Amino acid sequence: MTTAVISENHGAVAWIRLNRPKRLNAMNRQLVDELADALAAAEADDAVRVIILHGAGRAFCSGDDLKDLDAQTYSEEAAQSWVKAIQNISLLIMQSQKIVIAAVHGWCVGGALEWAINCDFRLFADNTRWFFPEVTYGLFVTGGVTALLTKQLGPQSAKELMILGERHDARKALELGIAWKLVPEAELLGAAEMLAMEITARPARAVSDIKRAINEGFHSSLEDAMAFETSATVRGFLTPESQARAKEF
Template sequence: MNFEYLLLNVEDYVGTIKVNRPEKRNAMNSESWIELRDAVNYFNQLNEVRVIVITGAGDQSFVSGADIEWLRERQPLDIYGSAVQDVLLCVYQSKKPVIAAINGYALGGGCELATVCDFRIASEHAKFGQPEITLGILPAGGGTQQLTKLIGLPRAKELILTGNIIDAQKAYEYGLINEVVPKEKLKDRVREFALNLTKKPPIALMLAKIALNESVTSDLNAGLALEKSLQAILFSTQDKIEGTTAFLEKRDAQFIGK
């Protein structure tokens, strides 16, 4: 597929989506958000991809937020058209694990994008924040909901109501990101992390992610019922036979996603 604002690459079962608007610090406009949704959907249908990585072009910005010129022109009912919230929900519900490789500013929609990924690995010079309040709006890409679930209500209020920007170390302390690595090691660490995931059984990864995502909003009984039903599905897969057989034979399992 061809995109105007994204660069796509597939290697060793890892599909990389790179936001490519360095002249705008990778700020997102309407078209780039739609392209992001389409790219995630495309990789979810591609057998050659087992893990998705999202990052930004250059070494200054992951995604610095929404393009302010585009944001200024948006009208009330535009929220119910091609909304950022819908795109980020698509990323959150991706069938395949998504890693955010955060190589710089992750502000506004960029912070929300990182939040909906399954894993967040950041360069030590990365910056995070939800500065929408300074523009007279709120983070409506799911930020008031997803960020709260990730780091708790007090920290979410701190970031959203003040608009403050924090560094990578503080983001790690808040639980916003999984790891902080030196700038020059980010690419290699993300690749190592992604390749490890590609060796896991794809169906089990997908169903475990569904159960985990639902655990945030479902009550215990509903969550346990879902867990049982998903486990029953996994008991029928070839990968379950391969995984248990490989363990008994003391060898590495070769999962095929069936």
């Protein structure tokens, strides 16, 4: 079986690459589980200071792999397990003592966009296209973004992005603050590495503590938001109309 996530440590930087390029790195259970393992391994490694999350091929990640949707959500138990696995990635990123950089290019959709938002810094290539498709086919967002983006953007803009589900370009992400910086695609990984080196030049404990302090202060209702998202997403997965719309989409 092909590895869905590849992790390599270069000095103090762990490079974690989503590796299903033929499916635009779409999320299936293998990818999610291997990503969780890679993040946990980086967290446990005292030599690692920064994690860079990126995607192989033409995209960062195109969201849920709809070909596998039935297998992952055929029952309430399966749907609960799938959504909790996705949410666990958000917790691993946001509760990590390491700084996590998202290096995003091509499509960044749905759950993958939510993971990117969970990261501490988000570098977008100039060819990035992103949107929240979930509500369009009767599902729900994850990653705590109902709390995170509402606080960052305000209720109206958050509703616009999640309810209307329109596709946006990289410039829009920068305008909203979803992207930290835009760079040409060819320079994306180099820019992520330069940022990582800047971070590793600073004291490890201070960097870790400031991340924790900011996240705990800003995201005080994250767990409540994610608990609601989990129940809402499971309900969506179990609705025949949502399943049919997802397949059609």
